[in-house]
Amino acid sequence: MPRRLLSLVMLLIAGTAAAAESRHTVLLLGRAAGEQTLSLEDGEYRAEYKYSDRGRGEALVATWRLDDSGLPVDYRVEGHDYMKTAVDERFGTGDGVAHWRSGSGRGSAPLGPRAFYVPEYAPPELTAVLARALLKAPGRRIPLLPSGEARLEDAGELSLEFDGTSRRIHQYRISGLGFAPVPVWLDEHGDTVAIVTGWLSAIAPGWEPAYERLLSEQRAADEAAAAQLARRLTHRRGADLLIRDVRLFDPRDLSVTPASSVLVHGERIVRVAPGGDITPPPGVEIVEGRGRFLMPGLWDNHQHFSDSTGILDLISGVTTARDLANDNEALMARVERIDAGLELGPRVLRAGIIDGPGPFAGPTPMLAEDATRAIEIVDWYADHGYGQIKIYSSLDPSLVGVVADRAHARGLRVSGHVPAGMSARQFVAAGADELQHINFLVLDLLSDRVTETRNMNRFTEVAAHARAYPPDHPQVRELLDILRRHGTVLDPTLNIYESMFGADSAAPPPALAKVVGRFPPQVARQQKSRALEVPEGEEAAYAQALPALMALLRAAHEAGIPIVAGTDSLAGYSLQHELELYARAGIAPSEVLRIATLAPAEVMGRTDDLGALAPGRYADMLLIDGDPSRDIGDIRRIDAVFKGGDRYDPAELERALGITPSVDAAGAR
Structure with a gap:
């Protein structure tokens, strides 16, 4: 008989008091990093979930009970979060009221139409529990507690070999939990096969070899949705664009010149008239600045791209970003899609990570234990169009010079964490x-x-x-x-x-x-x-x-x-705040704008194309209703983002992610 997951749900329906247990492998970028142990006894589910990530990582013990609809009637979790902070969360129902307590406070709500409580801290299995509840729910929709709604879409069936037998599994996608739908894989019995992301995944015993296939299927669905979004939200124009009557910021001398004009042909700026008009060419599209502030697009110099990063960047005026370590194959494919207009995002410069083996090694296969391997890794990055090497904390300090010399010989920059012991x-x-x-x-x-x-x-x-x-x-x-x-x-x-x-x-x-x-x-x-x-x-x-x-x-x-300004956190909005911190530190706002525009172009050797609004450079621009050269907080008041002359409306982009635009939330900025 082929080995399969014992169905916890079927055991519960059967009313058995026996304990059943299954262990799921937790993968970090596809590599084993922990486990999730699931058991059921006397109607109570229990999950022990832990993983390690360079000295950090969650460790949670959660228990819960479900009603006949698959909705939690109680939930408890203890342990610690990613940064080792203690976790103690509770949810329960009684006397027609749902009540919960977590680190962020307490809450309650009349039960009314039954809803699914989404914990702040939970093992991956809770996502599958929600998927099974949605399968039972009318219209596959369930209200969420404390707020929101979850919706389930069937994303198709996949047949895979498992223990010599063909098995059918289903990909479901849950909307309402994140900026993008969350995929879940269930087998024909409704058991959890996998919850897979490009970063952190949990996969059932025996299914580990299917990880890459499952991730590939998910990415195909994600890419189709991204391409549709890019077509809808990119406002393309004819060959020429004229922006006139703007206050033009030049980071080269920190000047702001009123009544200025900029003419764009194709992707590039062809003429700039500080304080002057440009006669419109025939057929040109004209954007009336009406005295608003025009500046080069922002750079985020420290990102790790995932599905929503690109659109969050454009919302916040980031038109160039530097990825400082990622799944290399996935990143290269993503950059190709962005460059081809099949996914929304900024221009992306790639830095490749290199680390040494050991218990704190970064989640990457690019690990060097000696000089030969270090040189091989640098050469791979150089051959694949990377512009920089990022050294990580476990690399043997004796190899730093080897990496740097080879990188410089191949025309790459070198940066990183300072390795331990150095x-x-x-x-x-x-x-x-x-x-x-x-x-x-x-x-x-x-x-x-x-x-x-x-x-x-x-x-x-x-x-x-x-x-x-x-x-x-x-x-x-x-x-x-x-x-x-x-x-x-x-x-x-x-x-x-x-x-x-x-x-x-x-x-x-x-x-x-x-x-x-x-x-x-x-x-x-x-x-x-x-x-x-x-x-x-x-x-x-x-x-x-x-x-x-x-x-x-x-x-x-x-x-x-x-x-150079970078975030290493949620894209876009965090960069705007990073710049506000620089101003709070005592750096003049106009200098902060230079740090976010021209300075990284100089560092990365891209001033021929980027960093300032000048003839020959890409038409990457922000039109702002304010003056961030005086008040850096005005960097949030972006009316339009231009990348290569194509226009993006931040409010439209926000709505596409389910974010309420500031103009909708407050009636005005």
Whole structure:
């Protein structure tokens, strides 16, 4: 008899009191990283779920009971979240009321038409539980608690060999949980086969070899939907476009010139008239600026692309982005689709990750244990059109020079995390051109006492000691002078540390505070700050850590160290907030705009095409109802985004993701 998952649902219907157990493999980028153990006894389901990701990762124990419709009547979960913060969540029903308690607060609602409670923290199996409930529900729709609605679509059937027998499995897609539908694979009995994403997946025993096929089937559906969206939301024009009567920002000299005009032919700017008119060519499309602010498109220099990244970028004015580690095959295919107009997104520059083997290795096959393998990896990236190598924390420090020399010989830049056992100044001396994350500057100052930086130390030690190193500290001045002399670029990602140090772990990240209320309800609930638990007695140190990092950033800028803005968090909106943090740190708004436009084009050697509005460069532009060169907060007041002259309406893009545009939410910006 072919081996198959024991049907937990059928056991419950049969009323058995016996325990049944199944173990699902948890995959991180397709590689085993943990497990999900499922059991059923006396009508109670239990899931133990854990995975490890470079010293981080969730560990949850959840139990729940279902009614005859497959809806939870109670749910409990304990453990810790990705950043090791304690989790304790409860949901129950009684006396006609549903009530819940989690880290973000308490709530209740009359039961009325029965609804499905979506936990803040749950093992992957809960998604399959929802799919089975939707299959039973009228119209395959169920209200969600605390709010929202889930809808189920049958995305087709797939026949696969399993233990020598052909088995039919179904792909279902649940809308209402995220910006995009969530796929779930169930077998002919309704049992969970897999919940697969390009990042984190759970797959039933024996089905692991099908992971790539399942992911491929999902991506085909995703790509078809993305292409349809791109056709609908890209406003193409004729050959010529004229934007006139704008206040033109030039990051080369930080000037703002009123009554200006820009003429575009094809994808590129052909003429710029600061303070002047351009006679419209025959058949030109004219955009009346009416005194609004026109500037180059923004860059996000630290991203990891996934399905909604590109559209979130365009919503927020990001027209060029740099991916700093991903599933290489998936990323290259995505960039091809964006370039071909089959998916919405900015121009994407690719940096390829390289790490060393070990328990904290990054989730990538690009692991080098010796110089031969390191050179092979660099060559692969160079041969596939990557422009940069990103070194990660587990690479043997002795290989940094090998990687840097080979990368530079092939015309690639070198950046990254500082490998464990190495200081930032040693990393730069070995050939690194750029540092990711400002915490590594503080870790350099602590390098005599903190040598293991692959685990949570790289956050907790910085939180505890950053305030001890103000800009006038001799070690700080020495380090900044070294970076300045080497021309080292800094990619700070300040928004991450704002979220970690002193934020509310149950609240959204500060970077999203201004926009999360407009997100779809369940998406909004998923946004957590991932704040670190503050050890007793270190409250003051943690509270002063972010101000210390902001002071360090300003000192780096004043020392002449090139800075490029990046997020490493939710795309688009987080970049706008990252720029606001730079202004809060004391960098003038016009300089912040330069950091977000021309500076990265200079760093990446792309000033012939990007970074300023000038003849010959791509027509990547933002039309803004405000003046972010005076008030950086106006970077959120974007009326239109142009990429290669094609126009995108941020409000239209937001509606496509289920986000309420700011003009709808408030009646005006």
